Amino acid sequence: MKTVIEEKSAIINNLKKENTQLQASVKNLKTRLNIVESHMRECNIELNGIPEHKAENLANTIVQLGQAVKNSLSVDDIQYVTRVAKLNKNTNKPRSVIVKLRTMKHRDALLAAVALFNKKNPDDKLNSHHLGIGGSRVPIYVSEHLTPGNKSLHAAARIKSKEMKYRFIWIRNGKIYVRKDEFSQAIIIKNEDSLKLII
DSSP: OHHHHHHHHHHHHHHHHHHHHHHHHHHHHHHHHHHHHHHHTTTEEEEEOOOOOTTOOHHHHHHHHHHHTTOOOOGGGEEEEEEOOOSSTTOOSOOOEEEEESOHHHHHHHHHHHHHHHHHOTTSOSBGGGGTOOSSOOBOEEEEOOOHHHHHHHHHHHHHHHHTTOOEEEEETTEEEEESSTTSOOEEEOSGGGGGGOO
16 A cells, blocks of 8 residues: 555656646747747737728728828838627627737837827827828727737736736837836836736
8 A cells, every 4th residue: 555655746847847847838938939929920919990882992091191190101001901709799899900010110100100199199190080081080909910929918917017017018019118207217017927026
């Protein structure tokens, strides 16, 4: 009996060790996959809120966006533009629009122009009327195109930041940053463990 119990204990300990190693490997692979996916999206932007129309021309809408925020884009600067499937099919919100621009420089310039436009026009931030879309005025949100992993991490970081009264949370080159106030150091949120740094 004693020998059998010792053998079983040894097997259990080996399995525990193997499980820990496998969990570490999976975590490492997830991180590496997220980095690869981020690189694939480095020239992309994501737009939310653009009303859907059957005869819409999304490339022209993006050119109009550039004109509205004084960052001119031509159709040639757009490698592709498409709507993506909804994560929540029960929502009435329009599908997101993903745009792949020619270079990261084009992406960064457009994001900066949108941020500046919204800062200069706090009472009339970017909306559907600026894009020449009639009907009710709806806000348009422009951001970096995050990986699914970073999207959920960003959502978790926003919740934790709000709880801990952090004033700033932003994304740059697919990385999530938080800062308590103007005088504190910025913290990079790389994974779920990093959320513990928001204190």
